[in-house]
Amino acid sequence: xxxxxxxxxxRLSPFIRKYLIIESEQELVNRILPDTSLVMAxxxxxxxxxxxxxxxxxxxxxxxxGLRKSGRLINYANNTGNILVIFKEAGVHAFVKEPLHxxxxxxxxxxxxxxxxxxxxxxxxxxxxENNKQRIDCIEQFLLAKLYSHKQDQLIAAAVEKIYxxxxxxxxxxxxxxxxxxxxxxEKRFRKTTGTSPKQFSSIVRMKSIIHQQRHNQxxxxxxxxxxxxxxxxxxxxxxIFTGQTPGDFFKTPPRW
Numbered sequence: 001x002x003x004x005x006x007x008x009x010x011r012l013s014p015f016i017r018k019y020l021i022i023e024s025e026q027e028l029v030n031r032i033l034p035d036t037s038l039v040m041a042x043x044x045x046x047x048x049x050x051x052x053x054x055x056x057x058x059x060x061x062x063x064x065x066g067l068r069k070s071g072r073l074i075n076y077a078n079n080t081g082n083i084l085v086i087f088k089e090a091g092v093h094a095f096v097k098e099p100l101h102x103x104x105x106x107x108x109x110x111x112x113x114x115x116x117x118x119x120x121x122x123x124x125x126x127x128x129x130e131n132n133k134q135r136i137d138c139i140e141q142f143l144l145a146k147l148y149s150h151k152q153d154q155l156i157a158a159a160v161e162k163i164y165x166x167x168x169x170x171x172x173x174x175x176x177x178x179x180x181x182x183x184x185x186x187e188k189r190f191r192k193t194t195g196t197s198p199k200q201f202s203s204i205v206r207m208k209s210i211i212h213q214q215r216h217n218q219x220x221x222x223x224x225x226x227x228x229x230x231x232x233x234x235x236x237x238x239x240x241i242f243t244g245q246t247p248g249d250f251f252k253t254p255p256r257w
Contacts, residue, residue, distance in 0.1 A: 001028060001076070004132060009140055014152070015091035019139070020084040021132050024076040031255045033211075033243060034068045034204050036160075038092040038100065038195055039084050040110065041065065044126045044135060046080025050107065062110040062119050064096070066103025067195040067204070071244040071255075083126075083135055085143070089160045090193045094149045100195035115146060155179055156193045159186070163198070168206025169228045172198050207242045211254075220247045 001024045008016040017037060029051065041048075042062050049056045051073040076082075093100060097114060110116040122142045129135045159179060163170050175198065176183045190198050210227040224235035236247060243250045 001030070006132075006136055012140060012143060012147075014150075015088060015094050015147075016143075017086045017088050017091070019136055020086055021082070022076070022084065023081045025079060027076065027078050029073055029075050031071050031244060032074055033071045033208075033255055035208070036067065036089050036194070036201060036204050037087050038067065038103065039065045039086050040092070042083045042085070042122070042126060042135075042139060044081045044083065044123075044129070047077040048080060048082060049075040049077075051075050059107060060109035060111075061123050063107050064092070064103060064110055064113065065107045066100065066105065067200070068105050069200060069203070070241050073244070083132070083139060085139065090153065090156055092195075093153075093193050095143060095146045097148070099192040101191035101197075104196050153189070153193050155181065155186075156190055159190065159198065160194065160201075163202050163205050167209040167227075168202045168204070170198075170202045170205075172202070203238075204242075207239065210239075211243075211250075214251060223247065 001022065004021040004023075006019040006021070007013070008019065024046070040063070041059070043059075047058060049058045051057075056075060090100075111119045122138060125138045126135045129138060159175060162175060162178070172187075173183065176186050179186065181189075187197060190201070194201055196204075206227055210223055213226060214223060220235075221232060224230075224232055227235065229235035229238075239247050239250070
């Protein structure tokens with residue numbers, strides 16, 4: 001499996017973190033962990049499927065994937081190529097009018113989204129492109145035409161920053177009080193803009209931080225303690241929900257990306 005990262009153009013950089021090109025010559029399975037960013041995926045060759053139990057569900061050529069509370073197994077067939085548009089937190093809100101929490105735990109074909117019915121034109125251009133730079137140029141032109149909102153929700157941006165600063169160990173009540181907004185209004189606005197609730201968002205940040213901070217000689221008990229857990233079974237349970245594996249198994253074979 002080969003990876004190639006590209007930065008977005010100046011006009012799209014406020015909304016998009018990066019483009020990630022994933023190409024696989026041989027069939028393989030990768031474990032994708034939950035993240036705080038929605039992703040658009042454009043496949044320009046091959047086949048990609050979501051594995052659930054004994055089922056293999058082929059994904060559409062162009063999809064949008066919402067935030068999730070648990071990991072997924074993705075199967076890449078032989079000679080597969082994809083470009084992922086990895087948005088910044090709340091960045092996709094500038095291109096999609098639907099409330100983002102409606103995409104939670106879902107991967108939806110882009111041609112089912114309002115304003116994206118003409119996605120086949122982009123797919124044809126990408127298939128005909130000679131290289132990945134041309135494919136990214138096609139995606140950028142397409143997204144610039146879809147950009148309808150340039151204003152960032154500063155309150156939600158401040159909330160996201162605080163959650164990251166606290167590594168997900170966030171008391172939502174305290175967060176709301178610091179932002180001078182009612183909890184009900186804040187939670188509705190947060191879900192619509194980021195794709196999930198503040199609590200679930202914090203949980204993702206918390207577990208990502210634990211995984212990122214894992215060190216070769218650190219015990220699982222130490223990881224749990226650093227992540228604010230004082231009960232090892234509780235940590236193990238939440239870790240397995242997040243990754244699909246026990247901590248011991250996960251750190252033997254971490255995700256490829």
